[in-house]
Amino acid sequence: MLAHGFAVESAEALAELWHKRMRAELGIDGDDAADPTEMIKGRYRGRRFSFGYPACPDLEHQALLAEMLDWKRIGIDLSEGFQLDPEQSTSAIVVHHPEAEYLSTER
Numbered sequence: 001m002l003a004h005g006f007a008v009e010s011a012e013a014l015a016e017l018w019h020k021r022m023r024a025e026l027g028i029d030g031d032d033a034a035d036p037t038e039m040i041k042g043r044y045r046g047r048r049f050s051f052g053y054p055a056c057p058d059l060e061h062q063a064l065l066a067e068m069l070d071w072k073r074i075g076i077d078l079s080e081g082f083q084l085d086p087e088q089s090t091s092a093i094v095v096h097h098p099e100a101e102y103l104s105t106e107r
Contacts, residue, residue, distance in 0.1 A: 007088040015090050019048050028096060047100040048092040051082075055102040056093075059083070065091055 023029040023046055033043035052059045059082040066078055077085045084091060 011088045011090045015048065015092060019046065019094060022046070022094060023096065026096060045098055046094060046096040047102060048094050049102070050090065050092045062091065
């Protein structure tokens with residue numbers, strides 16, 4: 001149980017790290033909040049949208065993303081329920097438009 005939780009959190013942390021790196025490479029990391037507590041609140045430019053969450057609820061769209069990126073070449077497959085296998089894999093569509101938001105909520 002502890003290993004599973006660690007794997008889940010590690011996958012999410014790595015996704016966040018890559019998102020930070022993308023903002024740096026695009027030169028938009030200057031929009032990032034300096035305070036880590038503000039970063040946790042999403043005070044930075046760009047959003048990661050993942051299927052199965054409220055902003056993109058239709059998990060079936062994973063199939064299109066898997067086809068476009070050819071996940072099988074790196075050993076990732078989809079289950080019949082459109083879940084990623086291996087289980088702790090993660091996917092996202094990253095948008096860096098300054099007005100990108102998950103839903104119509106205030107930051």
